[in-house]
Amino acid sequence: MDDQLFAAGGLTVRVAEPVSLDELAEAAPLLAAKDPTLWGSEAEPEASKRLGWVDTFVRSRDLIAQLAELRDELADLDHVVLAGMGGSSLAPEVITRTLGVPLTVLDTTDPGQVLAALKDRLLTTVVVVASKSGSTVETDSHRRVYWQAFLDAGLTEAEAGRHFVVVTDPGSPLETTAREMGAYVILADPDVGGRYSALTAFGLVPSALAGVDIAELLDQAAEFAPSIGSATDNPSLLLGAALAKTKFAALIDDGTGITGLGDWAEQLIAESTGKEGKGILPIVVETPTSPGATGPGVLTVTTGGSLYAGDVPGSGVAPGVSVNGPLGAQFLCWEAATAFAGKALGINPFDQPNVTESKDNTAAILTSGIPVEQPEFVDGAITAYGVGGSLTAAIDLLASDADYVAVMAYLDRFADAAIADLRPLLAARFGKPVTFGWGPRFLHSTGQFHKGGPQVGAFLQLTGAITEDLRVPGKPYTFGELQAAQAAGDRQALLTRQSPLLHLHLSDRAAGIDELLKALS
Structure with a gap:
């Protein structure tokens, strides 16, 4: 049987063993319309305030000029440290690794790792503190220790405040704290959950300050977006249907231009689907030939920017699924696919009850x-x-x-x-x-x-x-x-x-x- 292949906006999803889309076809236009009833009545209250990611790339364009101006204003602070957890740190990490832009990601409580970050170019550091609620203990601890380090280095509180850019939801406790610190405050889209926030301020602010052209990412997402509502040639629907059929998904870079997407997709899929005794467990695998790339009950999923993994010289594996295309489209495709998989599994993909x-x-x-x-x-x-x-x-x-x-x-x-x-x-x-x-x-x-x-x-x-x-x-x-x-x-x-x-x-x-x-x- 021939492969199943759907393409849109420069992105293709190819499935080696075709899957039926009949059960999910009616979900596509509902997702595109941000219909919160798609996952059932129990999920509706949460879904009604978590579907902004479907078109957040449109609203995020307002950030382009703002961040360009902020980067110029902070031009003397050329070491960007991101203090964030989960989706708040993993999307910028993928973006900057893929585009070859330096970014220090601080998402740990290990004192050795925190100390190493503090000792690295402190006085030319700008700290992006990213937390939707502002109550994340790791991120709050990073904010506190950097604030103290700047004061200990001889900066006044006003001077220390200039070294912070805070990304949070409107009205969060962190917004109040940030304004008291004299930090730059950028409010994120409140209708997007953290793990779906790649194309919001959480993904874009640290990336832009590090030197990424975020307009290109938004353009890529915009080109791909119309496909989400299609019941036929819909890459994210195909990917979601394939994921929903498996218990384990091995996520592997195919070496053609996107680096570390599996780490971001891991948190998106695992946290969105792993509940009520159900779920898809992502396994980030080092290379296409590493142990665990294939195996009984494992769906091999490769990601890249251009070629299919089976066409990459020396890849050594014919994947169950390959997802290839530009990074902005990848983010939106995987987010929609996870939402579709949640529908197929009968769970709410937007909560995290445990x-x-x-x-x-x-x-x-x-x-x-x-x-x-x-x-x-x-x-x-x-x-x-x-x-x-x-x-x-x-x-x-x-x-x-x-x-x-x-x-x-x-x-x-x-x-x-x-x-x-x-x-x-x-x-x-x-x-x-x-x-x-x-x-x-x-x-x-x-x-x-x-x-x-x-x-x-x-x-x-x-x-x-x-x-x-x-x-x-x-x-x-x-x-x-x-x-x-x-x-x-x-x-x-x-x-x-x-x-x-x-x-x-x-x-x-x-x-x-x-x-x-x-x-x-």
């Missing part, structure tokens, strides 16, 4: 202290909790009855980057889907799926010793204590569900990573 659980656990632990746990064993620089035996035996036992394994690393994603090699090692060892997430970043992504999706996962949590900690100004805790509380809060949420969990603490990070990788190689 995300607050780990947050509430973290807040409680910061007050009461981290519960004392007895280790199962110590192996060199690795202390294990939750599963006994030798290191490899404990990991093998953890994964034995699971449909997938999630590695959750509460570490420094730059200084400890080598630990990411664990994902392909485990995927090859187990022959089943293995995801990798940096904590607490993944809590705003696959964290929802872990708690709300099908309870068929096993969880490997990694934490590490801290050699230099950093206090969160105005709070009774340090970044290290916050990071430990977040890890403990997530363990608590998973253990409440009786999920298989192995916690490995690295008393020496470099040595522990080396020992773990060698043991599994």
